[in-house]
Amino acid sequence: MAAMEEALCSYILSKAAVTTLIGSGDAARLYPHVLPQDCDLADGAAATYEIITSDETHTLTDRAGIVQSRVKITSFAQTHSAATTLARAIKNCGIATLKGVSGGVDFRGTVIEEGLSCFVETPTDGGETWRYIAEFDLRLSYLE
């Protein structure tokens, strides 16, 4: 059984509106948790994903199987516009309609748990390149 995160990434990277911005396949700038050190935002925006929390449902004898995970998607760019464009591209790529088997995972429903929020990180290296960030949270229900 594929992991939910892998299936989620596969789904996101199947959308042209997203791959136009962050590339596709192994070259896609979509990473777990943190941006790798060699990810240069001058090449374009990038995004990360991470599971924030997960709720499980139990029967009296075992796990029921349905899991609800809150997943944070964070986009990074050198401009506010590029960061929000990427975040919106992912948020609106159809992810909120995801239901059924995708990437080997049986998704049972997806909602935008928390909409877009934006902020900026000041440079810490004395430079003038700020890092703009836009993020939102998904709540994915799936069987595992």
Place this chain on the structure above:
Amino acid sequence: MIGDTGQGMTATFSASSLSLAITEITIGTRTLDMLDVSALASTDFSELISSDLKKIGKVKLKFVFVASATAPVVGAAAETMTITYPLFTGHSTASTLAGTAQFTDLKLPDGKLGEVMFGECEFQYNGDTGPTYTKALLEI
């Protein structure tokens, strides 16, 4: 593995031409009254017998208000109203609740700054036909 969410659940109507952006469906409880037939000689617990007929509560639909959309008509003729549950993976048909019913309540949205307007309507199965719950079928 079991468990599902309400995403994909629908309400459809055989006569009313409605296109409601439904966000929530609340299904009324079906009940059977139990009649107390305890006598002076009864001991320990009340003695109960079932009534003859069941009752079913109203179904409530909450929807995003769209000013140009046709609203449910309270008092219109009864029609077949069907609730269809989401199709689960591995099932060939979804489970349904269907029967003759009519709209009994319509709550148009209130207006408030900074809040999305929602409407609510309710319909009542009238017991003429059904309502019948049909379970989903597994794919063969």
